[in-house]
Amino acid sequence: MPIMFIVRWYPRPERRDRFLGIIERLGAALTSATAQGVEFIRPTFNRDGQFIVVEVWKDAEILDGLRRSALFHDAIRELTDCCTKPLEIEYLNPLDADGTVFARYPRGTASPTLYPDLESMTPVVL
16 A cells, blocks of 8 residues: 655754755665655755655555664654754545555654654654
8 A cells, every 4th residue: 555645844944955965865875675665755845944745655564664774763863953843744545545544653753663762853743
């Protein structure tokens, strides 16, 4: 089942270049197997300077595999250090889906196994 979501980061203006460098490094380091699991990723900035990414992954297991990797954990810690508040993740349910995405990723603080060592900046699932 595809997984669709929006992530919202709040980078500090003075750390924007560092933030974008980390994003670029993370993307370049994806394995070919992980990259093949991506249907769509569209990074953007809104008028308030928030970094918003719309992502669609072909399979939750591929996405969760990335989220368990040391590469991902290191990048998330570095990105979080560039921000004023925690990452926010909003999962979406396609019209032809059954809503199980919301059970798999419940609202509230994100799983500490996916985002360890972030303490007060643990991502929030909307």
